[in-house]
Amino acid sequence: xxxxxxxxxxxxxxxxxxxxxxxxxxxxxxxxxxxxxxxxxxxxxxxxxxxxxxxxxxxxxx
Numbered sequence: 001x002x003x004x005x006x007x008x009x010x011x012x013x014x015x016x017x018x019x020x021x022x023x024x025x026x027x028x029x030x031x032x033x034x035x036x037x038x039x040x041x042x043x044x045x046x047x048x049x050x051x052x053x054x055x056x057x058x059x060x061x062x
Contacts, residue, residue, distance in 0.1 A: 005035050009045050012036060017051045 007025050016024065021032060036054065039045045 002035075004031065005039060005044075008032065008035050009039055012039070012045055012050055012054070015049070015051050018054050020051075021054075 004025070004027055008021060008027070011021055011024055018032075021027075021036075022029070025032060027035070036045075036050075040050070
């Protein structure tokens with residue numbers, strides 16, 4: 001996992017909103033959004049743990 005991916009994983013796991021992720025990571029949306037989608041898509045982070053409205057990913061039951 002890249003350093004940027006790890007940073008987003010740590011921040012998102014704490015329930016950071018998109019605005020907080022943008023501010024704290026300083027990653028532009030064009031980088032931030034695909035990284036989050038990749039983390040959630042590979043189940044590195046549960047989409048259910050993300051702040052409401054962060055991703056429009058389907059919620060997967062465990």
